[in-house]
Amino acid sequence: MLQERLIQAIRNVPDFPKPGILFKDITPILLDPALCRDIVSEFQNRFKENSIDAIVGVESRGFLFGMLMAQAMNIPFITIRKAGKLPYKTISFEYNLEYGSAKMEMHVDAIKPGWNVLVHDDLLATGGTAAASAELIKMQNANVAGFAFLVELAFLKGKERLNQYTPNVVSLVSFE
Numbered sequence: 001m002l003q004e005r006l007i008q009a010i011r012n013v014p015d016f017p018k019p020g021i022l023f024k025d026i027t028p029i030l031l032d033p034a035l036c037r038d039i040v041s042e043f044q045n046r047f048k049e050n051s052i053d054a055i056v057g058v059e060s061r062g063f064l065f066g067m068l069m070a071q072a073m074n075i076p077f078i079t080i081r082k083a084g085k086l087p088y089k090t091i092s093f094e095y096n097l098e099y100g101s102a103k104m105e106m107h108v109d110a111i112k113p114g115w116n117v118l119v120h121d122d123l124l125a126t127g128g129t130a131a132a133s134a135e136l137i138k139m140q141n142a143n144v145a146g147f148a149f150l151v152e153l154a155f156l157k158g159k160e161r162l163n164q165y166t167p168n169v170v171s172l173v174s175f176e
Contacts, residue, residue: 053115061122113141127158
């Protein structure tokens with residue numbers, strides 16, 4: 001079962017990036033090409049009933065499977081990055097973090113009005129970055145078709161935050 005394979009592959013790194021945090025490291029997944037293919041296939045299956053025009057990958061680990069998913073679905077891949085990382089004209093959305101704020105950006109011409117866009121990132125925690133990505137999509141007069149995550153930290157309740165955009169929030173593995 002895919003969920004069990006993911007749980008086996010994800011490495012727990014204690015006290016990273018700071019004491020008290022148990023970091024869920026997905027990089028061991030990348031060592032297994034068959035597992036990577038199965039992840040892409042699973043996301044394709046989960047969203048096959050949706051009309052998706054593009055996939056947004058959120059910096060930086062969202063680029064890993066987001067691009068593979070877009071290629072498998074034969075649709076455009078769009079990057080959303082931290083402020084100052086994109087070379088062309090951008091739109092931005094600033095949001096609050098537990099301590100301070102962050103700003104995400106995307107190119108002004110990346111998404112067409114009316115498109116149905118799937119947001120992909122490796123991990124759903126509080127949902128702040130995914131919600132900021134959804135806001136950028138809405139600023140382009142496009143629709144959030146769904147969210148796709150490898151891992152969800154359910155105890156942080158990020159899924160609840162994303163339900164305002166769509167009830168279509170998929171995580172392949174969830175940790176309580």
